[in-house]
Structures are given as C-alpha cells and as structure tokens.
Amino acid sequence: MSQTLADAAKQALLTVDPTEKAYLTIDLARQWREGIITDVGATDLPDRPARPAKPETLPPNKMPKRSKGGLKGRIGLLHALAHIELNAIDLAWDIAVRFPDENMPRDFHDAWVQVAADEAKHFLMLNKRLSELGATYGDLPAHDGLWQSSMETAYDLLARLAVVPMVFEARGLDATPPTVERLIANGDVESAEILKIIAAEEVAHVSAGRKYYEMMCDKRGLPYYTTWHALLRKHLRGPLKPPFNDEARYDAGMPPDYYQDYVLELPGEGDDD
Ligand SMILES: [Fe+2]
Ligand SMILES: [Fe+2]
Incomplete structure (x- = not known):
C-alpha cells in the first residue's frame, strides 16, 4: 500500500520538529518527483500543523517590538523570517492537497510540492544562519497570524x-x-545573500499562485482583477500597501493592473499588519 500525496502532506504537517519537517518535506517532494508517490488521494487535514514547545506563540499584537539594529536586531529578523518559512512549508502542503474536489491538473500538485520543498530549504538556510549568529529557531517568541489568516x-x-x-x-x-540593503549596510553580507536566494525563488511561488488563481477564475467564468479585489475585501483589513516591487511582481505575472486599483480604491485607509 503506497502513500498518497495527501498522506505525505499530512505527515509533514504533523511533524513537530521544524528541522525534521523540513528534511522530510524535501524527501517527500523527491518521492513525488520520482514517481514513488503517484496518487494525490484525499485525507482529513489538521486545522493547524504540529509545532514544538518553542517558540512561544503570542497573538500578533502581543509580540515584543523587535530591535532594528545590531546583532540582536539581525537575529530577530532572521528568526521572524524562519518562522514565516516554517509556516510556508505547511501552507504549501495544505494548498497541494486540501482541495481534491477541484480536480486540479498534475502540474498544480507538482508546483505546490516544489514550493513546499523550496520553503523547507529556506527554513534550513535561515536556521543555519541563526546558528552562526549564536541563536536557533525557537529562541524568540513568534506569532500565529499567518497560519490563522490563511x-x-x-x-x-x-x-x-x-x-x-x-x-x-x-x-x-x-x-x-x-x-537586503539594510543587512548589507550593517555589514551582514552572509544574511543578505541568503535573503537574495530566497527572494529569487519566491517569485516562482507568487507566479504559481497567480497561474492557478487565473485557471480557477477561467473555470468559473470570473474576471481576474475584480474577483481578486472582492476576495481581498473579504479577507484583508485594508488595501494593499505600497511601495510595491513592481519588477518582481511583473516577473510573477502580476502587473500593476492587478493591484493599482485596489490601492487607489481605498486611499489611506487601514493598516493590515
Ligand atoms: Fe520561502
Ligand atoms: Fe514562498
């Protein structure tokens, strides 16, 4: 009896230790690529992924202010990014298998399994950098906002x-x-290089999101931009906040046509951080 992709995703989601989750994810992605796992399958997914006792999770508004400068500031930044990447691993697995009724094509699953593997690599790179700076993931509190709003x-x-x-x-x-500029100004070229690698790979993740979003719109006969705005109105607390990285967004297939109206539409309102 071979494992399905849904089983694999669930196994990754329920792995407590973040480093173990990351290595497991990379291995499961390989098994999917090599055809060792072939069926997508379906399973009941947990509402939240397993998490270790540390970091302590706090509500977003209870998070201590992060110091911007110095070693402490850099560790705080890398820790926050590692936490985002850990959540991103779980989110990619969740997207890959939560919606079996949509009967998405094989390349949809390929894309999100690859995203999960990329996020796993990002987590490991950031955690390694944290250890070079004398810290580790779990040392600082983190918040659950990203998972909850997702x-x-x-x-x-x-x-x-x-x-x-x-x-x-x-x-x-x-x-x-x-x-990246701030890190370089602070003399931390190593961390800046890691962030550059991550940023380059994130373009493909946004691109995959946009591609399958548009595929779903086509399937339902919905227009891309106004449907997106309606969904953002429902799920975000305010408009999108500039400045935008137009170039990277363009590379991901999200030209300003996507977001310019949603910024202008609700001028100066809200702050969804
Ligand atoms: Fe990432
Ligand atoms: Fe990503």
Whole structure:
C-alpha cells in the first residue's frame, strides 16, 4: 500500500520538529518527483500543523517590538523570517492537497510540492544562519497570524490562492530588497545573500499562485482583477500597501493592473499588519 500525496502532506504537517519537517518535506517532494508517490488521494487535514514547545506563540499584537539594529536586531529578523518559512512549508502542503474536489491538473500538485520543498530549504538556510549568529529557531517568541489568516480561506481554493501566494507571498517580494540593503549596510553580507536566494525563488511561488488563481477564475467564468479585489475585501483589513516591487511582481505575472486599483480604491485607509 503506497502513500498518497495527501498522506505525505499530512505527515509533514504533523511533524513537530521544524528541522525534521523540513528534511522530510524535501524527501517527500523527491518521492513525488520520482514517481514513488503517484496518487494525490484525499485525507482529513489538521486545522493547524504540529509545532514544538518553542517558540512561544503570542497573538500578533502581543509580540515584543523587535530591535532594528545590531546583532540582536539581525537575529530577530532572521528568526521572524524562519518562522514565516516554517509556516510556508505547511501552507504549501495544505494548498497541494486540501482541495481534491477541484480536480486540479498534475502540474498544480507538482508546483505546490516544489514550493513546499523550496520553503523547507529556506527554513534550513535561515536556521543555519541563526546558528552562526549564536541563536536557533525557537529562541524568540513568534506569532500565529499567518497560519490563522490563511486558514480563513480553507473553504475555497480560489480564495486561498488569492490571499496566500498573491498577497502574503507577494508582500515578501516587496519587503525583501530594502531588508537586503539594510543587512548589507550593517555589514551582514552572509544574511543578505541568503535573503537574495530566497527572494529569487519566491517569485516562482507568487507566479504559481497567480497561474492557478487565473485557471480557477477561467473555470468559473470570473474576471481576474475584480474577483481578486472582492476576495481581498473579504479577507484583508485594508488595501494593499505600497511601495510595491513592481519588477518582481511583473516577473510573477502580476502587473500593476492587478493591484493599482485596489490601492487607489481605498486611499489611506487601514493598516493590515
Ligand atoms: Fe520561502
Ligand atoms: Fe514562498
């Protein structure tokens, strides 16, 4: 009896230790690529992935202010990014198998399994860098906001794609270049190089989100831009916040036509951080 992709995803989601989860993810992705796992299957998925006792998770508004400068600031930054990547591993597995009724094509599953493997690599790179700086993932508190807001879209693949890759991951594209510059200004070229590698790979994740979002729109006869805006209105607390990394977004197939109206539509309102 061979394992299905749904079983594999569930196994990864339920793995407690983050490093173990990352290595398991990379191995399961290999098994899918090599045809050792062939069927997508279906299973009941957990509402939340297994997490270790540390880091302590706090509500987003209870998170201590991160110091920006110095070694402490850099560790805080890398820790926060490692936490995002850990969540991203689980989110990719979840997208890959949560919506079997949509009968998505094989390349959809290939794409999200590859995203999971990329996120696993990103987590491992950041955690290695943390250890070089004398820290490790789990040392600092983290928040559950990303997982919680992602699960609000568990009811529909279209909503999930609209929000998780096309908003949250796209926001990562915007945030990274200034962070890279700040790290270089602080003399931390090693961390900056890691962030550059991650940023380059994240373009493909946003692109996959956009591609399958559009496929779903086509299937349902929905227009891309206004449907996206309606879903963002439902799931986000305010408009999208500039500045945007137009170039990286363009590379991901999300030209300004996608977001310019949603920024202008609700000028100056809200702050969804
Ligand atoms: Fe990532
Ligand atoms: Fe990603």
